[in-house]
Amino acid sequence: MSFLDHIRACNAHDLSGFRPFDVEGHRIGWIRHALAERLPEVDPGFVVTADRVTLAPELRDFEARSATLEHAAQFLVEDGAVKSLRNEFYPVLPKWGAEPLMRIDRAAVAQFGIAAYGIHVNGFVRQDDGSLALWVGHRARDREVAPGQFDNLIAGGQPIGLSLAENLVKEAQEEAGIGADLAARALPVGALSYVMETQAGLKRDTLFLYDLELDPGFVPANTDGEVEKFELWPLDRVAESVRTTGDWKFNVNLVVIDFLVRHGWLKPEEPDYLDIVAGLRR
Numbered sequence: 433m434s435f436l437d438h439i440r441a442c443n444a445h446d447l448s449g450f451r452p453f454d455v456e457g458h459r460i461g462w463i464r465h466a467l468a469e470r471l472p473e474v475d476p477g478f479v480v481t482a483d484r485v486t487l488a489p490e491l492r493d494f495e496a497r498s499a500t501l502e503h504a505a506q507f508l509v510e511d512g513a514v515k516s517l518r519n520e521f522y523p524v525l526p527k528w529g530a531e532p533l534m535r536i537d538r539a540a541v542a543q544f545g546i547a548a549y550g551i552h553v554n555g556f557v558r559q560d561d562g563s564l565a566l567w568v569g570h571r572a573r574d575r576e577v578a579p580g581q582f583d584n585l586i587a588g589g590q591p592i593g594l595s596l597a598e599n600l601v602k603e604a605q606e607e608a609g610i611g612a613d614l615a616a617r618a619l620p621v622g623a624l625s626y627v628m629e630t631q632a633g634l635k636r637d638t639l640f641l642y643d644l645e646l647d648p649g650f651v652p653a654n655t656d657g658e659v660e661k662f663e664l665w666p667l668d669r670v671a672e673s674v675r676t677t678g679d680w681k682f683n684v685n686l687v688v689i690d691f692l693v694r695h696g697w698l699k700p701e702e703p704d705y706l707d708i709v710a711g712l713r714r
Contacts, residue, residue: 438685439711445629458526462545497534545634555585578681609653618642
């Protein structure tokens with residue numbers, strides 16, 4: 433196991449098993465061939481050819497397109513490919529910052545290979561000797577994703593209808609008991625991205641990263657049941673755990689590696705340094 437192994441794992445995929453999903457000339461997703469072939473029976477709004485999936489020309493507005501995706505999401509539940517819908521919707525964007533073409537239930541995003549966005553906050557403490565310590569969450573064991581694994585202080589997907597700042601405040605309160613004033617101190621420090629093939633489909637994720645320096649006396653408290661407990665770890669322990677184990681939620685490995693690079697723990701003398709830095713932003 434190594435830092436680079438985690439980055440490679442989050443970027444393992446084979447697009448030959450997928451068909452492009454295009455809307456208004458924008459490539460907005462990738463769909464496995466078997467699912468693509470069934471979509472016209474699910475909703476006539478899907479137009480499927482040998483080399484791509486599109487939507488019927490008459491589906492010109494946001495609501496009509498969203499309804500077509502909603503039918504497909506319901507089909508995925510009925511077919512057993514998705515356990516249940518989340519009733520939390522992500523925007524389908526031609527690119528970040530553009531107007532959404534439609535919305536999709538969070539549970540169906542990977543099946544359609546839609547680009548998704550999220551926020552991750554590194555909560556850290558500066559210790560008396562100048563070294564850093566990172567708050568580490570232990571995910572609850574009843575979670576569908578990464579049960580019992582280590583996580584960031586705050587993390588969450590970016591739903592439609594909220595700004596990044598509004599979502600950060602919401603997630604900070606739910607996941608760590610952090611109020612709006614303290615959450616506003618989180619500094620945006622960049623983004624990372626990956627493309628990962630999973631059993632569900634293709635995860636094409638971009639994570640907006642924040643650093644939040646906390647007072648030594650602050651103790652986070654989870655309020656939504658996602659985290660069993662938090663622990664404050666010296667950065668050396670965090671780095672060793674990420675480097676040598678598979679105990680962290682898959683994408684949190686990348687967030688922590690980025691933190692190690694930016695704060696000078698992971699130095700250019702690391703043999704894989706250039707591959708690591710390039711690999712965090714595909």
